[in-house]
Amino acid sequence: MLSVTFSLSDDLAVALVLAAEADLIAIDRYRAQDLDVQLKPDRSQVTDADTRVERIIREHLAEARPDDSIVGEEFGTAGTSNRQWIIDPIDGTSNFVRGVPIWGALISLVIDGVPQVGVVSAPALGRRWWAATGHGAWLQQDGGEPRRLRVSGIADLAAASFSYNSLKHWDQYGRLDQLVALSRAVERTRAFGDLWSYMLLAEGAIDIAGEFDVKPWDIAALVPIVREAGGRITDVDGADALDTLSVLATNGLLHDDVLGYLRTS
Template structure:
């Protein structure tokens, strides 16, 4: 029997609940095992446990689908691929900063169609599937549908940019500063939270460099279903293998890309 996107979203939400139970149990644990990967990024026993349980669940629930995870790479092939970041914001997780969570997505024929972002330390879970809207569940509250802001002028916009170091590394620091001078407000909320605040309408622009497919895929359906737009810094849609992401409320997107373009 062919699954619908609603069915796939239900699977992703179950995976997120399982991920939350494992990760929150290890959060701020005195015996948390932290190691450095070859790229010098951190990985913990929680990252590995979460991804392992997600892969095991998908092997039962969606045995014909491929899986790409940050910690254990690619398994399987085909037009349907689950992309998983077991803990986005591992550095925050290690240091006790509550901005971290599981990113779970289903990509079909290269297009992110289902996305779940679950941040148990914040008491929040966001989700979307194409055609089904974007939603936020906060602890003790009913889910509410999300909508991006209606800000149409850069001079009135709020922008979250993440790491200055990476903007400099990829040769776009001058463009970042230019955009920062143009908008009303700049902050670096960081990691998954920037994009979820965008989907909620709390900020208007989020962008960063040095990203991987598992950093991006789950964010895309949520922002799009909330009415926003997501590309890379050069304006390419569904660019999961790129090194950059630019997300806006849609109204500001072309203006933002223009400010971030190379001279």
């Protein structure tokens, strides 16, 4: 059998179709009176929307990219290809359940361990963000004309805006003192949460975002978007791995300074 080589533009087109399918299912179940909500073994929530979205995405990829492997939050890993689709069917399930509109599908393609395509789609916000390496980062809002994204040009921590997500998790991972020190150094702190912090960073609306207790499916789709918008994204110790349970994104200009504040010694 002849192997097929796909361009990143082709892969991005597939990811955007997957996002559209995910949106249709998820927005139909958002605020539904009969939404089925259960607790997973780690005590996190899962809904019938999460499982339906992931199943549809897996079915579509089985046809469009049958040789690729898949990692999904709800149904685990299938395949061993160096081309790996990493899926979070609904990032922000707790928000979804409670009627908070900050949630969405995270769809990424990782090739040889490097995230190359990322789509973040938040239908309750009317926004979809995407990027592929070398193709820029883009936002489409309410079905309008896509616009290219660029991170902020703020180079002084004293003028920066920082979204830290969860005090509890920073405390659990032994970095609360570092978080407090950084919050004192910046101009403004907020906790926008989940996918929205990183997309606001890619849009240039905030300058730093970080959190703990994350998995590869929480991170992979963010990476191409932040990088193609001109930012930098690592874990809180500066490493590029997807499995270290933390993530730090900045406009790039502030990254080394922020890492300095977050060091434990």
